[in-house]
Amino acid sequence: MTSFDTSPSLNVWRALLALAVVFVMLATTGWTALRNHRSAGPLQASRSAWEHGRVAGQRLPAPDAAPARLAAFFASLTKGQRALLARRYPLAVGNMNGAPVRLRYLANRIALGQARAIERDRTADDRLSPAGQHEAGRRMHRFASLMRADRHILAFDPDGAGRVAEVFGDLDRAERVSVVIPGADTDLLTFQRTHRRYAAPVGMAKSLHAAERAAAPATRTAVIAWADYTAPSGLGVESATAMRAEDGAVRLDALVRALPGDAPVSLFCHSYGSVVCGVAAPALPGRVADMAVAGSPGMRVATASQLRTSARVWAMRDADDWIQDVPYLEFGGLGHGADPVSTAFGARVLSARGAHGHAGYFEPGTGSLANFAAIGVGAYRAVDCADDTGTCRVGLSGATAAGRA
16 A cells, blocks of 8 residues: 655655646647537437426426426326336436336336447448447447346436446345446446456446345345446546546436435445545435545545545555556646545545455455445444554444344
């Protein structure tokens, strides 16, 4: 683990290094490229159609109305009316915070089928280059996989690189809910991988769900693989700024506020996902009980207390994780602040035993995954601290690893 050195000479050196990186990135990518605006995509088109729709002669509520308002609206409808809206406005309903979870699953399966048909046509479109046709084929197969009957897609947007969220477990009946927030280079095509599967959101979430069930068999758990924000691409300006995180934070807050029931929620934030969690922290509702970051470049604050959250803040980093070589500072909007595993930051620092680098925190059999699972089920006394003194457990109570939270 890297110690947090606050000596003036080191801070000056890091500031100069960050400034040099800024100039290089601005010269090669262009700052204004980050501010480009795109025309409305299929999700916005579906929401616009919803805004002009009716059911049983009544106007539909605004698609971005408060989740409680939307939940009450859907509860007032018959099963047939709800299904009709899902078929008529699948993308709008499938991404609507406040719509019943199972209705969102149905709507997104319909939307995925429509998106798959579009990509199938593009694979044979001779106006596309061979590379474009190949990309269409990859998207077509991904959509076909996501729309299987055994998958529960909570959010889906095919526009651009795409966004998606998937649920593992029964979200409606869960006693504990975990949300996995991934980092850079996450999109529809990288949402799930065959190779390095536990470095992708689906593999992370499935692994965590299995570990939580093993840690507390009597506790009903649900885990969400949440790639429903536009993640940065590569290690350029997007990854070095909070712009993507600011939009992601708004979306993460909306997700948590719309979750059914009142089960405690734990956030597991990997890499740039920890920037999203840091930006979101002050606004998140009180049901967020824990925020655990792994391989973090920083959370946009100097100390955990500055996150202004009632959630317990946990942090871990493997000794071989390359992220430790990133300058932990914020300078002119570049960089993400202090090192979350440093003593000065004030998080509860966990062991990452067995993680093997930046992408290995959710690998089965690792101490990092076992710690995440213990947090996810509320078994705080079972966590393994990074030091030998048990500092990360001070002041905590909670079920044992085999008990219920």
